[in-house]
Amino acid sequence: MIDVPQVITIASTDASGGAGINADLKTFHNQGVYAATIVVGITAQNTYGVQDQHPIPANFILEEFKSIADDLDIKAAKTGALLDETRVHAVAQGWQAYNLGKLIIDPVMVAKGGAHLLSDPAIEALKNELIPLAFLITPNLPEAEVLVGNSLETNSDIINAAIKIQKMGADNVLIKGGHRASTNNEYADYILYEDGSSEWLTTPGIKTNRTHGTGDTLSSFITANLAKGYNLKSIMPQAKEFTYEAIRQTINVGHGHGPLNHWVKVTMETEDNQ
Ligand SMILES: Nc1ncnc2c1ncn2[C@@H]1O[C@H](COP(=O)(O)OP(=O)(O)O)[C@@H](O)[C@H]1O
Numbered sequence: 001m002i003d004v005p006q007v008i009t010i011a012s013t014d015a016s017g018g019a020g021i022n023a024d025l026k027t028f029h030n031q032g033v034y035a036a037t038i039v040v041g042i043t044a045q046n047t048y049g050v051q052d053q054h055p056i057p058a059n060f061i062l063e064e065f066k067s068i069a070d071d072l073d074i075k076a077a078k079t080g081a082l083l084d085e086t087r088v089h090a091v092a093q094g095w096q097a098y099n100l101g102k103l104i105i106d107p108v109m110v111a112k113g114g115a116h117l118l119s120d121p122a123i124e125a126l127k128n129e130l131i132p133l134a135f136l137i138t139p140n141l142p143e144a145e146v147l148v149g150n151s152l153e154t155n156s157d158i159i160n161a162a163i164k165i166q167k168m169g170a171d172n173v174l175i176k177g178g179h180r181a182s183t184n185n186e187y188a189d190y191i192l193y194e195d196g197s198s199e200w201l202t203t204p205g206i207k208t209n210r211t212h213g214t215g216d217t218l219s220s221f222i223t224a225n226l227a228k229g230y231n232l233k234s235i236m237p238q239a240k241e242f243t244y245e246a247i248r249q250t251i252n253v254g255h256g257h258g259p260l261n262h263w264v265k266v267t268m269e270t271e272d273n274q
Pocket residue numbers: 139140141176177178179187188189203204205206207208211213214215216218240243244247
């Protein structure tokens with residue numbers, strides 16, 4: 001029998017397959033971990049935008065938690081689009097009852113096409129109930145602005161925001177820079193680690209609108225490799241590289257914000273040598 005690290009995504013589906021649970025599963029599979037799901041919502045969505053969304057009843061979400069906890073041995077979990085306050089509350093309740101390892105929160109608020117995937121009241125619930133449980137939180141720039149309540153223009157704004165979000169209770173804070181290329185066209189993400197150290201992770205910018213699911217892909221790569229036992233600092237450069245390559249090696253699917261290439265080969269360095 002082969003032992004394989006088990007992970008779970010607690011999020012919503014994307015009918016067109018490029019973001020949400022669908023992107024998470026593809027990334028998990030790419031990274032060689034066994035993936036389970038707790039479906040919180042379903043979306044009718046394509047690369048043009050989100051046409052409709054439908055939440056799963058809170059008591060059913062709790063049943064999903066119980067089914068998983070009664071049987072699987074989950075090492076790390078990530079959340080994605082949680083839609084509304086009731087769903088955020090159900091996930092926090094499920095987590096308190098059935099802890100599923102390291103918790104990575106991707107606080108998805110708005111899809112690339114502009115649709116809201118988290119209601120305003122849910123943001124307070126996210127702050128109060130979920131962030132204190134997080135091993136890592138991965139807001140993009142607009143999400144980090146909402147969490148701290150001010151705009152983030154400069155690098156020092158971003159550094160201060162990460163400190164503020166860490167004080168809300170997340171051990172590690174990654175602020176993704178995909179919504180702002182620097183003047184020399186670089187995309188820089190900033191991470192503040194639990195020991196107080198920090199780093200900027202930078203790649204060249206790719207001129208494309210085919211960035212559906214970039215955040216999901218990055219946070220799933222991290223989740224998969226945490227479950228394998230790697231530490232966060234050794235995962236981050238590879239996570240950034242994987243996302244970069246998945247954007248760069250474009251696949252021809254859809255006519256709007258197209259999905260990423262989840263077949264690219266970027267693994268942790270020790271795996272490269274095996
Ligand atoms: N056009 C791009 N070129 C290079 N990297 C990008 C590009 N767009 C996003 N990224 C990277 O993709 C990752 C996800 O970031 P982002 O797009 O901000 O997340 P989200 O999907 O949550 O909005 C980050 O590492 C970011 O730097």
